[in-house]
Amino acid sequence: MHFDNDYRMLINGKLVDATESLDVINPATEQVFATCPRASRDNLDSAVNAAKAAFKDWKKTPIDERRALLRKAGAMIAENAGELARLFTREQGRPTNLAKEEILGAAYWLTSTAALDLPVEVTEDTETRRIEVHHVPLGVVCGIVPWNFPVLLASWKIGPPLLTGNTVVLKPSPFTPLCALKIGEILRDVFPAGVLNVLSGGDELGPWMTSHSGFAKISFTGSTATGRRVMASASHDLKRLTLELGGNDAAIVLPDVDVDKVAEQLFAGAFGNTAQICVATKRLYIHEDIYDALRDRLHEIAKASRVGDGSKQGIKYGPIQNRAQYERVLDLIEGAKASGLSLLYGADVPQEGYFIPLTLVDNPPDESRVVKEEAFGPILPLMKFKELDDVIKRANDTEYGLAGAVWSADIEKAQEIAAELETGTVWINQNLESTPQTPLAGHKQSGLGAENGVHGLMEYTQPKAIYIPKSADAVS
Ligand code: NAD
Numbered sequence: 415m416h417f418d419n420d421y422r423m424l425i426n427g428k429l430v431d432a433t434e435s436l437d438v439i440n441p442a443t444e445q446v447f448a449t450c451p452r453a454s455r456d457n458l459d460s461a462v463n464a465a466k467a468a469f470k471d472w473k474k475t476p477i478d479e480r481r482a483l484l485r486k487a488g489a490m491i492a493e494n495a496g497e498l499a500r501l502f503t504r505e506q507g508r509p510t511n512l513a514k515e516e517i518l519g520a521a522y523w524l525t526s527t528a529a530l531d532l533p534v535e536v537t538e539d540t541e542t543r544r545i546e547v548h549h550v551p552l553g554v555v556c557g558i559v560p561w562n563f564p565v566l567l568a569s570w571k572i573g574p575p576l577l578t579g580n581t582v583v584l585k586p587s588p589f590t591p592l593c594a595l596k597i598g599e600i601l602r603d604v605f606p607a608g609v610l611n612v613l614s615g616g617d618e619l620g621p622w623m624t625s626h627s628g629f630a631k632i633s634f635t636g637s638t639a640t641g642r643r644v645m646a647s648a649s650h651d652l653k654r655l656t657l658e659l660g661g662n663d664a665a666i667v668l669p670d671v672d673v674d675k676v677a678e679q680l681f682a683g684a685f686g687n688t689a690q691i692c693v694a695t696k697r698l699y700i701h702e703d704i705y706d707a708l709r710d711r712l713h714e715i716a717k718a719s720r721v722g723d724g725s726k727q728g729i730k731y732g733p734i735q736n737r738a739q740y741e742r743v744l745d746l747i748e749g750a751k752a753s754g755l756s757l758l759y760g761a762d763v764p765q766e767g768y769f770i771p772l773t774l775v776d777n778p779p780d781e782s783r784v785v786k787e788e789a790f791g792p793i794l795p796l797m798k799f800k801e802l803d804d805v806i807k808r809a810n811d812t813e814y815g816l817a818g819a820v821w822s823a824d825i826e827k828a829q830e831i832a833a834e835l836e837t838g839t840v841w842i843n844q845n846l847e848s849t850p851q852t853p854l855a856g857h858k859q860s861g862l863g864a865e866n867g868v869h870g871l872m873e874y875t876q877p878k879a880i881y882i883p884k885s886a887d888a889v890s
Pocket of ligand 1 (some may be wrong): 473558559560561562563585587588616617619620621624635636637638640641643644657658659660661691692693786791816854856860863
């Protein structure tokens with residue numbers, strides 16, 4: 415498909431405009447480069463009604479047909495990956511080659527999700543009866559997506575609910591609506607009308623959706639603060655909820671690692687997507703024996719890393735995605751400076767655009783804001799530790815529980831530490847890994863429920879037990 419600069423919403427299989435529009439800013443230039451529809455309440459009602467009507471047939475559509483359509487959706491997104499990646503860079507900021515990886519990742523996710531299975535369970539099978547537990551779909555699902563991974567996370571809100579027989583109304587972030595709208599356009603004729611709807615809107619659209627009585631389920635990815643609002647809003651009619659929220663992930667580096675080998679990987683795990691990743695390393699605990707060497711190596715990498723407009727060649731790190739987040743991160747850096755912390759800066763960044771140098775903080779106290787808060791931007795605190803018990807306690811001393819990592823040549827010891835970390839995911843000698851078959855679950859204030867794998871499918875169904883006698887003797 416050739417992309418024009420015309421963006422419309424997908425409602426009931428048709429591309430639809432709204433009476434009001436929304437400006438979309440390129441974070442590398444701070445300029446508005448596109449406008450898209452700002453959905454009204456009527457648009458939302460139309461989308462929900464279309465999804466409700468489509469649910470009647472979709473839930474009865476044989477699962478193999480639903481699988482085939484999801485695979486087709488994946489293939490069509492992959493076919494358009496080049497155009498989508500260029501658009502992605504303009505609205506999100508990430509360098510185009512890395513944007514393309516996300517788009518191909520979304521295609522892979524849809525295809526792989528199509529292969530998952532949630533079979534009927536049999537809890538009893540005797541001479542007299544059989545009890546079956548079916549996993550039945552919920553109805554219309556509201557999928558709300560943040561701006562940091564606008565395409566991959568959209569695929570997570572599309573694949574599992576559609577596979578399990580639900581229909582979907584998807585809402586991208588107002589900061590990054592364009593790729594989701596184009597994906598709606600690309601998939602327009604793949605699914606029956608109303609099965610997948612895509613709405614773009616302003617800050618009012620999310621709360622309208624979470625309080626809309628037509629939704630059976632809200633699947634939300636975003637900050638913990640917003641997650642709490644979503645939960646409150648969904649409570650009046652007991653909507654089902656999946657919440658994937660913020661994190662303040664700790665990585666623990668033991669003294670037996672090869673500093674040169676791990677430094678690049680640790681750096682990528684913290685600063686990938688300019689540190690705007692929910693599961694990025696946000697606190698790095700380094701054993702005192704290797705602290706100075708690893709800190710210096712990380713600083714060298716920061717100084718050599720090119721930050722700039724993601725549409726230009728050779729850029730590895732783009733801007734912060736939006737002004738509010740840019741100002742939050744700047745405030746965190748100013749606060750760290752004002753309290754006398756030692757900051758180590760990476761390479762210079764362009765003046766125009768929401769750019770921040772990749773920054774390390776040299777052994778700040780545990781109670782400082784840069785350690786306590788989820789920065790969601792390129793400022794990484796490095797902390798020294800001596801004893802394992804102490805570092806595990808410090809790593810767990812947070813309201814969050816999304817992911818964590820342990821780096822050591824002793825994999826058994828690393829597994830013992832992994833068992834102690836209060837997070838839904840722990841990586842050993844790797845980071846940022848995720849697969850369509852494996853649940854990503856936020857513990858503590860990082861979420862509710864899980865996405866991906868069979869656990870993820872369960873979130874879009876409810877169990878229905880059917881007691882089946884082996885004979886009709888009781889009634890005849
Ligand atoms: P955000 O909470 O501000 O917004 C997320 C989405 O919610 C957007 O689409 C937004 O328009 C919508 N929204 C805002 N207020 C709403 C409301 N009251 N009701 C309903 N919807 C509302 O988050 P963000 O700034 O876009 O994303 C960054 C955050 O997302 C970080 O905290 C990050 O850790 C988290 N995140 C978590 C995961 C995960 O899987 N756990 C993945 C990516 C990002």
